[in-house]
Amino acid sequence: MDGLERSEGPSSHHRRRLLQKEILGWYSKHGRRLPWRESSDPYRVWISEIMLQQTTVAAVVPYFERFLSRFPDVQTLARGPESDVLRHWEGLGYYSRARNLYRAANTIVERHGGRFPDTPEELLTLPGVGRYTAGAVASFGFGLQAPIVEANTLRLYSRLMGLTVDPYSTAGQKQLWGFAEWISVTSSPADLNQALMDIGSSVCRPQEPKCGECPLAKFCRANASGEQSSIPIAKKRPAKTPVTEVLFAVERDERYLLRQYDPGERWAGLWDFARFQVDENGGVLDQPAAAELLFEPAAGYATIPESWIEGLRERTGLKARSVAGLREIRHVVTRFQIRLLCFHVSEVGGRLRSGAGYRWVSREELLELPLSKTGRQVAVLLGQIRQ
């Protein structure tokens, strides 16, 4: 089953050889040079593939070498600590990937005796490794024939096949993996898979594909019918939900109040200032001008709703006595559009409630702890207002 002819047989094999010849020929001239292609060390391949999940090549490049110099092999990674792994992941997002990486490293050291799993079946048992990543590590790291379907190849295969169903549906996935299996039969599994991704990325682009330069144009159903712009069907994207949150950077004796998120919480393992969601309808935010006043130095403390001060006290036991607006940070992430109102609390009363997990953290420690994107922004701001 090749997804093009719907039949197995000599003609199917012939067609495959023709396609592969074009693919590998193109790759030898136009293939990308990327840091993780310099070596076929399965460990390095694995790290790169996890980093690249839902993340652009450009975003990964600066992280890859830095991560590898700190964690050069699976034994070093397994030793952690997890907090260090997260610190090196900071800014890449989707932090469960880093936690899974750390867990998987320990599995490899403890259950596989440090030998890297070398079959797709074994790789699939590792946390964070799905069908794509298993195929990628098997082919790039071990030179095995293995199918891959990811963003680039999904688009390429869909257009080659003229796939009209949703490529993320069960039926679409079955078609795509069927094609991937068929095309993966080769004596150059690593080059072939890299080549397929590069053609998908550089030629078979989402917008304005370069069909005139495509080595596979004469085999492509979407090209034949002119359906490049409607194949594959676009991914459904949920609407962004507006959220308003407040963050209090509480300072006392040159230290800041932070806590580490517990396992199971969002941002598990990361550290954060006191932060919680507030009701946009109940507070002062009803009046459009009010939010500006929060960060107006002259307005100061008086314009902050008492319920926010109370929110801090409930969570930490501390009563804010002197509060200044730091900045409003707006950011869009996953399915949220967040408005984060940040405050600097320079005087507190009451006692820090034990059991809430909060700790006083020095400025130096703050540099070492893993924070979220916005948490780091606040940390940087605090360093600046100190000047």
Add this chain to the structure above:
DNA sequence: AAACCGGGGAT
């Protein structure tokens, strides 16, 4: 099957 992931780059 659908939701979730609290990041970022290109346009």
Add this chain to the structure above:
DNA sequence: ATCCCAGGTTT
């Protein structure tokens, strides 16, 4: 603002 990204896991 919108689309997309070398996906995987959970519900």
